[in-house]
Amino acid sequence: MTGGDAPTWKVPPRWVLLVAVLSIVAAEVGGGAMARYKVELTRWARAGMQARPEVHGLVGVRDVDERILDEALVKFDAGLRLFHMHAEGMGLVIIATSMVAATVIPSPAASRAIIALLTAGGAGYPVGYLVWSALIPSYGLEQAKALAEWLVWVPFGSATIVALWCLVGLVAWSMLARRRA
Amino acid sequence: MTGRAELARIFLRPPSVLPVLTALAPVIITALATIISPAAAHHVGSYVPRDNAVTTNFKQMKFSVQAKKYDVALRLFDEGALRTEMRAHAAVLPPGLEDGTRAALLAGDGPEVERRLMIFFAALARDLALEADRQLARPDASAEARAATGRKFLEAIWRYYNLVDFAVATRDNKASVAVRLAFDEAEAAVKPAAVGAAPADPAGIRPPLQRIAQVLSTLIERSLSTPSSMTPRRNS
Numbered sequence: 001m002t003g004g005d006a007p008t009w010k011v012p013p014r015w016v017l018l019v020a021v022l023s024i025v026a027a028e029v030g031g032g033a034m035a036r037y038k039v040e041l042t043r044w045a046r047a048g049m050q051a052r053p054e055v056h057g058l059v060g061v062r063d064v065d066e067r068i069l070d071e072a073l074v075k076f077d078a079g080l081r082l083f084h085m086h087a088e089g090m091g092l093v094i095i096a097t098s099m100v101a102a103t104v105i106p107s108p109a110a111s112r113a114i115i116a117l118l119t120a121g122g123a124g125y126p127v128g129y130l131v132w133s134a135l136i137p138s139y140g141l142e143q144a145k146a147l148a149e150w151l152v153w154v155p156f157g158s159a160t161i162v163a164l165w166c167l168v169g170l171v172a173w174s175m176l177a178r179r180r181a
Numbered sequence: 182m183t184g185r186a187e188l189a190r191i192f193l194r195p196p197s198v199l200p201v202l203t204a205l206a207p208v209i210i211t212a213l214a215t216i217i218s219p220a221a222a223h224h225v226g227s228y229v230p231r232d233n234a235v236t237t238n239f240k241q242m243k244f245s246v247q248a249k250k251y252d253v254a255l256r257l258f259d260e261g262a263l264r265t266e267m268r269a270h271a272a273v274l275p276p277g278l279e280d281g282t283r284a285a286l287l288a289g290d291g292p293e294v295e296r297r298l299m300i301f302f303a304a305l306a307r308d309l310a311l312e313a314d315r316q317l318a319r320p321d322a323s324a325e326a327r328a329a330t331g332r333k334f335l336e337a338i339w340r341y342y343n344l345v346d347f348a349v350a351t352r353d354n355k356a357s358v359a360v361r362l363a364f365d366e367a368e369a370a371v372k373p374a375a376v377g378a379a380p381a382d383p384a385g386i387r388p389p390l391q392r393i394a395q396v397l398s399t400l401i402e403r404s405l406s407t408p409s410s411m412t413p414r415r416n417s
Contacts, residue, residue, distance in 0.1 A: 057329050057333065059316060059333060059334070061309065061312055061334075063233075063341070064309070064334055067233075067336065067337065067340075068333065070231060071228045074228050075226060075228060079225070079226075081226075082225070
């Protein structure tokens with residue numbers, strides 16, 4: 001790399017990389033813990049559900065209740081798996097998109113805002129799956145989902161969406177500006 | 182190549198803007214889908230109801246009997262959840278059902294095994310229908326909660342009855358039709374309300390549940406008095 005004016009990929013701020021890597025680390029630790037403590041986690045969730053029969057609509061008949069508990073436990077496990085997958089994926093998405101933002105957006109203020117949104121949204125969104133899983137035993141499938149949605153998925157997901165649309169707009173804008181120049 | 186600003190660069194030429202936009206397209210499309218359809222946006226996995234230990238054991242036994250592997254079916258019966266369940270329900274089942282099933286397996290009498298298993302599952306379904314009727318008669322629960330309870334019971338009843346519906350239809354076609362019609366009626370009574378429609382009427386589920394219990398009781402009584410050798414077989 002010798003040409004001083006030749007454009008190059010810019011690395012996003014270190015804290016962004018730290019958050020992204022932490023997200024991936026959390027995903028790996030979560031995945032490992034999920035496998036290692038599968039029985040303990042299932043027991044904990046099952047006991048929590050059986051302690052709140054009215055929340056889960058348990059009727060006291062094994063043939064009926066087993067199906068309800070089975071579905072809740074499958075979803076509980078799915079939440080943990082989805083956290084693992086999303087945290088891994090979003091870590092990489094944060095790195096890739098913030099790098100695009102750092103490279104393409106000419107305004108430092110806009111670049112900082114978009115990178116902050118991408119990082120917060122990308123790191124926060126997967127946590128919603130953990131929250132969902134953790135709330136299932138206490139609140140039931142649907143209420144736990146609604147809580148996770150409004151506490152985590154909607155705010156952090158919206159932050160990512162808004163940031164991505166702004167990024168697209170600015171990338172397109174810079175494309176037009178280049179043509180004009 | 183000196184100073185922090187230089188270190189914070191990766192020495193590759195950045196792509197032109199078009200490839201960047203192309204690369205971002207899947208993310209954008211996903212984001213767009215999230216806005217258009219928020220309910221489906223958060224993938225939370227899907228649940229496919231699984232067989233329980235009893236229905237799994239039944240299916241294993243059924244396939245073994247159909248293949249005339251009676252020794253395998255007998256082992257599955259001796260070690261499986263179905264026999265344990267038969268013992269657990271012994272008080273409400275026709276006397277000698279477990280011993281008779283074992284004897285039929287030992288004798289390699291497929292139709293008799295089928296008849297006895299049909300009686301067992303019909304009895305399980307009948308007891309569930311009676312319990313559902315009892316629980317739904319309680320006035321303390323809300324209409325919505327009773328409808329939800331009704332749906333769960335119907336699911337459990339169907340899980341067992343569905344296993345032996347063919348055997349029931351073969352022996353008593355009218356009973357099979359009566360159970361299925363009552364089941365449809367019960368389902369309609371507790372169907373989740375459509376968007377903007379009136380809520381389900383959980384009280385409407387009780388008469389069909391009572392009919393299911395009554396038809397199955399009659400079927401069990403008749404089947405006990407009719408050995409498998411006298412049962413007309415359908416060509417299907």
